[in-house]
Amino acid sequence: MDIFERRESEVRGYCRLYPAVFDKAENALQFDEDGNRYIDFFAGAGVLNFGHNPPAMKEALIDYLSANGVAHSLDMSTTAKRTFLSAFENIILTPRSLDYKVQFTGPTGTNSVEAALKLARKVTGRRQVVAFTHAYHGMTLGALAVTGNAKFRNAAGVPLDGVIRLPFDGYAGAGDTSLHALREALADSSSGMEPPAAFIVETVQAEGGVNVASGEWLRAVQALAREHDSLFIVDDIQVGCGRTGTYFSFEDMGLDPDLVCMAKGIGGFGLAMAVLLIKPEYDQWSPGEHTGTFRGQNLAFVAGARALDYFRDDKLLREVRDKGGRMHERLAAIMKEHGRGRWTVRGRGMIQSLDTGDGQVAAAVLRRAFERGLLIGTCGTDGRVLKVMPPLTIEDGVLDEGLDILRAALAGEAADA
Ligand code: PMP
Numbered sequence: 001m002d003i004f005e006r007r008e009s010e011v012r013g014y015c016r017l018y019p020a021v022f023d024k025a026e027n028a029l030q031f032d033e034d035g036n037r038y039i040d041f042f043a044g045a046g047v048l049n050f051g052h053n054p055p056a057m058k059e060a061l062i063d064y065l066s067a068n069g070v071a072h073s074l075d076m077s078t079t080a081k082r083t084f085l086s087a088f089e090n091i092i093l094t095p096r097s098l099d100y101k102v103q104f105t106g107p108t109g110t111n112s113v114e115a116a117l118k119l120a121r122k123v124t125g126r127r128q129v130v131a132f133t134h135a136y137h138g139m140t141l142g143a144l145a146v147t148g149n150a151k152f153r154n155a156a157g158v159p160l161d162g163v164i165r166l167p168f169d170g171y172a173g174a175g176d177t178s179l180h181a182l183r184e185a186l187a188d189s190s191s192g193m194e195p196p197a198a199f200i201v202e203t204v205q206a207e208g209g210v211n212v213a214s215g216e217w218l219r220a221v222q223a224l225a226r227e228h229d230s231l232f233i234v235d236d237i238q239v240g241c242g243r244t245g246t247y248f249s250f251e252d253m254g255l256d257p258d259l260v261c262m263a264k265g266i267g268g269f270g271l272a273m274a275v276l277l278i279k280p281e282y283d284q285w286s287p288g289e290h291t292g293t294f295r296g297q298n299l300a301f302v303a304g305a306r307a308l309d310y311f312r313d314d315k316l317l318r319e320v321r322d323k324g325g326r327m328h329e330r331l332a333a334i335m336k337e338h339g340r341g342r343w344t345v346r347g348r349g350m351i352q353s354l355d356t357g358d359g360q361v362a363a364a365v366l367r368r369a370f371e372r373g374l375l376i377g378t379c380g381t382d383g384r385v386l387k388v389m390p391p392l393t394i395e396d397g398v399l400d401e402g403l404d405i406l407r408a409a410l411a412g413e414a415a416d417a
Pocket of ligand 1: 238
């Protein structure tokens with residue numbers, strides 16, 4: 001029995017899917033300790049948008065460390081934080097005419113969501129938050145309460161309340177009729193429904209099955225929030241930072257979120273950082289009211305600032321749109337070839353997916369793909385959806401090679417079915 005099995009908690013998950021001991025990685029490739037090569041179509045679920053060990057970030061980190069840069073500083077001001085904030089303002093916010101205050105929360109996505117929910121409740125003095133079917137917002141209690149998946153929820157051990165659950169766009173054929181019903185109820189003083197503190201939504205539900213919301217539906221959610229002075233929160237933790245072909249996933253959609261949750265890719269190198277973007281009028285925290293030891297790690301600031309260089313022009317985002325289009329076409333062709341009308345393809349930009357409709361089929365495809373040197377994740381109900389999410393910087397040839405492996409794995413599964 002190896003040390004992982006002997007000593008590490010039963011809670012471990014991904015290592016069971018990918019039984020290898022990884023050692024080295026470069027851009028979209030990962031190598032195990034025996035030198036086997038894997039193409040990474042998982043990219044740390046959106047952390048590794050710029051690939052493994054991107055040279056410019058690595059160099060900046062080495063330089064910072066060599067110069068004895070401050071590694072940890074709670075929420076004190078540092079030169080590294082100044083550089084990051086200035087880059088975020090100059091490259092991301094100002095060109096988009098966005099005015100957000102930046103709150104550095106604890107370093108994982110769920111910390112950002114907790115801060116968002118807490119702030120929305122504080123600002124409005126209300127308790128309920130509207131969340132959607134298949135939502136995934138994190139594992140700490142507040143974020144878990146707005147998450148949909150029963151397996152995760154059942155592990156909470158305490159009631160997960162304070163949430164109104166509505167169908168996401170297209171859920172079970174539902175459109176904005178459920179929003180309409182909520183609107184009616186909120187206008188009716190005898191409905192028993194009180195106005196919520198916030199609506200929290202993902203524009204693409206990545207963990208929930210790569211469910212893509214339409215601009216129209218998202219605007220309707222925002223409009224309902226505005227009508228009742230509820231805050232409109234976009235959780236851009238997995239599909240922000242360029243994944244959909246724009247920096248924020250909600251750009252060019254007529255959306256103007258009050259709070260934006262970000263994490264994963266924002267640290268650039270795979271270093272943990274999470275932020276909550278707050279419209280200035282809602283930045284109603286008193287000093288130190290929401291705190292944490294690891295709010296903004298300087299190494300993440302150093303790499304994260306370098307990562308923002310990718311967004312100084314449209315080059316990377318154009319590539320994301322092109323490669324995303326190619327991924328979609330290839331998946332649609334595979335679906336047509338092998339899906340017997342049972343599979344569907346969904347996605348935006350470089351988060352694409354093939355829904356097999358069956359968790360066992362998707363798990364078998366994942367295993368076959370792994371055996372052939374491809375790391376791919378599953379998501380959605382029972383893990384029935386294969387999520388294709390390579391680093392945005394993946395080389396064309398490697399992308400094609402990975403899609404070929406996926407095609408072979410799916411063809412094998414279709415033949416066995
Ligand atoms: N929100 C979304 C949309 C996510 O995809 C995730 C992580 N999968 C989280 C929140 C939670 O982030 P973390 O795991 O870093 O706490």
